[in-house]
Amino acid sequence: MRKWAVLVTQQPPKSKTCKTSGCLHRIKYVQKNKEKDSGNMERAPAKGVLSHLSLLEVQARSRKSQLQQQSRVMELKAKVEALKTQREQLKAQIQTHQDLQKLRLAMEKQCADEEEENMEEESENSKLLRLMARHTQLKDLLHAHHLIGGYDIIKTRKGKGACVSIATAYEDVFLDTFNLEIDLKPTVKINRHNIPPFIPLNNLAEQNNMQTDLRVFLDTLSQHLNAFAGRKQQLKLVKEKHKSVEVMESNVLCSLLVLLFTVPGEKTAVLCTLDYTDHTRCLPTRVHLESEDKQLPDSPQWEKNCSLLMETPVHKALITMKKMGSIV
Amino acid sequence: MGSMDNTAKRLLQRLVRRIPSQMLKTTLDKWSRLTAAQRQSMDYAESKWALTEKLLAICEENELTVKHIAELEMIHVIENPNLGMWYVFQLMDPQDDAHSVELTQFKEQFKSHLSELIRHVSIKIKKHTDEAVWIRIAWGDTFSRPNHLKPTYVVHYLQTPYVFLTSPTSKQKPLLSQALVLSTRYQAIKDANLSGRKLTAIRDLLMKQYLQVFPTKFPSPLAERNCVVSNLHIEKEQAGSAANRHQMACEAFGDGILPQLQSAVYKLETKFRDHTNKTMTERDEPFKCVVKFASTNLLESLRHSASSGVTSTPVTPLLSSVPLKGKNYFVITDNGPGPSSQMKPSQK
Numbered sequence: 001m002r003k004w005a006v007l008v009t010q011q012p013p014k015s016k017t018c019k020t021s022g023c024l025h026r027i028k029y030v031q032k033n034k035e036k037d038s039g040n041m042e043r044a045p046a047k048g049v050l051s052h053l054s055l056l057e058v059q060a061r062s063r064k065s066q067l068q069q070q071s072r073v074m075e076l077k078a079k080v081e082a083l084k085t086q087r088e089q090l091k092a093q094i095q096t097h098q099d100l101q102k103l104r105l106a107m108e109k110q111c112a113d114e115e116e117e118n119m120e121e122e123s124e125n126s127k128l129l130r131l132m133a134r135h136t137q138l139k140d141l142l143h144a145h146h147l148i149g150g151y152d153i154i155k156t157r158k159g160k161g162a163c164v165s166i167a168t169a170y171e172d173v174f175l176d177t178f179n180l181e182i183d184l185k186p187t188v189k190i191n192r193h194n195i196p197p198f199i200p201l202n203n204l205a206e207q208n209n210m211q212t213d214l215r216v217f218l219d220t221l222s223q224h225l226n227a228f229a230g231r232k233q234q235l236k237l238v239k240e241k242h243k244s245v246e247v248m249e250s251n252v253l254c255s256l257l258v259l260l261f262t263v264p265g266e267k268t269a270v271l272c273t274l275d276y277t278d279h280t281r282c283l284p285t286r287v288h289l290e291s292e293d294k295q296l297p298d299s300p301q302w303e304k305n306c307s308l309l310m311e312t313p314v315h316k317a318l319i320t321m322k323k324m325g326s327i328v
Numbered sequence: 329m330g331s332m333d334n335t336a337k338r339l340l341q342r343l344v345r346r347i348p349s350q351m352l353k354t355t356l357d358k359w360s361r362l363t364a365a366q367r368q369s370m371d372y373a374e375s376k377w378a379l380t381e382k383l384l385a386i387c388e389e390n391e392l393t394v395k396h397i398a399e400l401e402m403i404h405v406i407e408n409p410n411l412g413m414w415y416v417f418q419l420m421d422p423q424d425d426a427h428s429v430e431l432t433q434f435k436e437q438f439k440s441h442l443s444e445l446i447r448h449v450s451i452k453i454k455k456h457t458d459e460a461v462w463i464r465i466a467w468g469d470t471f472s473r474p475n476h477l478k479p480t481y482v483v484h485y486l487q488t489p490y491v492f493l494t495s496p497t498s499k500q501k502p503l504l505s506q507a508l509v510l511s512t513r514y515q516a517i518k519d520a521n522l523s524g525r526k527l528t529a530i531r532d533l534l535m536k537q538y539l540q541v542f543p544t545k546f547p548s549p550l551a552e553r554n555c556v557v558s559n560l561h562i563e564k565e566q567a568g569s570a571a572n573r574h575q576m577a578c579e580a581f582g583d584g585i586l587p588q589l590q591s592a593v594y595k596l597e598t599k600f601r602d603h604t605n606k607t608m609t610e611r612d613e614p615f616k617c618v619v620k621f622a623s624t625n626l627l628e629s630l631r632h633s634a635s636s637g638v639t640s641t642p643v644t645p646l647l648s649s650v651p652l653k654g655k656n657y658f659v660i661t662d663n664g665p666g667p668s669s670q671m672k673p674s675q676k
Contacts, residue, residue: 146545152544152545154543154544154545156543163542163543163544165542165544179540179542179544181542181543192540192652193536194536194540194542195536196488196535196536196537197488197489197490197534197535197536198485198487198488200427249430249431249455250459251430251431251459251485251486251487252459252485252486252487252488252535253427253487255427255428255487256428256430277428279427
């Protein structure tokens with residue numbers, strides 16, 4: 001927007017030190033002189049009149065600057081007042097914040113000590129403070145939850161819905177994030193999501209009473225998704241880092257893995273089946289070994305390998321097995 | 329008479345005609361039914377007719393049969409799944425052991441169940457690297473041998489409820505359904521009302537393998553967009569509402585490259601609603617009509633229409649149901665939500 005310059009003309013106040021009357025008088029005198037000398041044009045006292053006019057101009061100007069200085073002083077005084085009010089407001093905010101912190105510490109201590117709650121009559125103010133303290137407590141809790149890789153939850157559609165983001169990670173590496181948009185009213189219902197179809201979402205919702213206990217449902221879902229991400233990552237690492245081991249069978253859920261090992265020297269092959277029937281875990285529930293050499297799976301070395309595969313993630317177990325010389 | 333009968337010859341001719349010359353070499357190598365010398369002797373610069381004759385001779389030499397040619401066809405189809413028309417079916421009510429069905433078990437069960445249901449049938453099952461189980465079925469009946477010229481292809485990912493089929497006929501469907509239900513340990517199967525030319529697209533849609541947009545507290549930084557600013561003031565006026573529309577469009581359909589669907593069909597069985605036409609509105613029966621949206625990439629077209637303001641935002645559930653429910657065939661009635669394929673009509 002163009003700023004329109006506003007011309008403000010100010011009336012000069014009548015100053016007691018004004019010499020106008022004297023000057024006017026002098027001008028009149030000068031004019032009278034002029035009239036007297038009307039016949040003689042060469043002797044016009046132009047210099048006197050002009051110098052007087054310029055004197056008047058200077059005086060008028062100094063009056064104006066005085067005025068400006070005065071209005072400036074008023075401006076600054078007003079600003080000082082405004083800043084003082086702001087300072088008071090900020091002081092009050094700091095005080096409230098400090099009170100809130102004290103209240104939160106007291107609340108947390110109270111929870112830890114499991115004391116009986118103070119049933120005194122509380123004023124509206126302290127009730128409000130208590131609520132605010134609880135609010136900040138929950139916000140910090142949610143933020144901490146997000147930082148440790150737990151799920152995020154935010155309100156959508158003015159409280160009628162929520163959106164949950166579940167992060168997955170394995171071995172200190174963040175993997176995929178899954179999202180669920182949930183309707184909260186009238187009933188808790190999953191609206192849309194990007195969870196793959198081999199995760200039994202509807203089953204989990206039913207079994208964990210999503211309607212009444214959303215947290216339990218989300219915790220279980222997070223377990224399933226993290227375990228799936230972990231198993232998927234293990235398979236990826238096996239394919240990348242262990243090219244000598246052939247992946248014979250796998251599935252989209254990564255709940256079954258069949259690997260073909262080659263025994264060094266003897267050129268026998270060992271078929272290893274890893275069943276991950278517990279979909280909330282990254283480790284197999286069953287390890288089965290088969291070989292053309294029927295004695296091999298029962299040998300002490302391979303029994304050790306079997307328990308290794310049960311207790312260690314497969315990509316790490318293979319490293320150990322290679323070191324021990326069990327496999328190529 | 330060699331090992332290659334008429335059907336085998338016709339199948340081979342059709343295949344060589346279909347497969348582009350550049351691809352023929354790789355496909356034949358994958359097939360690995362030719363010796364090194366035979367492979368060397370093929371000159372892919374020759375005409376298709378010449379190549380067919382050459383190949384026929386080699387097949388006779390190796391005593392290959394129609395079953396081997398069927399293998400070759402299967403390799404070609406697996407490599408090029410986006411030609412032809414695919415229909416999706418959904419398995420319902422899994423039994424307790426549905427989640428632990430593994431490949432060998434599935435293969436045996438499917439073959440045995442289908443062979444029990446139909447006397448002459450040729451089944452080939454192959455597992456692809458992306459965990460998909462491919463099945464090629466040549467149908468015969470009590471009196472005739474399997475017809476390899478009109479096979480049905482089935483694709484299934486174990487532990488998911490979806491099955492993708494090419495051209496199922498009404499006679500074959502119930503037999504196929506029965507075999508699938510029994511071998512996957514589910515209790516029923518139904519039409520999922522999704523179809524398309526590109527298998528990869530409908531698969532990605534159902535497996536949620538495309539970029540979906542959700543409201544989040546920690547949004548990722550926006551990609552830099554090179555927009556040419558013609559008039560600074562006009563741009564700023566529109567920027568807010570344009571960004572809002574874009575966000576809603578992306579939340580409804582997704583971000584980035586979307587799976588390529590070719591059409592969406594709405595079968596309307598709703599009453600006629602234009603008040604200026606009394607004759608039509610006075611009728612009791614619903615006004616039956618079919619609305620079809622077609623595009624080379626339907627989802628991207630719909631998203632663009634929402635973000636550019638052609639269709640109103642928030643996006644109507646009629647359109648957003650396509651990716652949300654993974655369907656592109658809807659029956660709309662006035663009675664509100666009925667069976668899963670029905671929806672409430674939009675408010676005017």
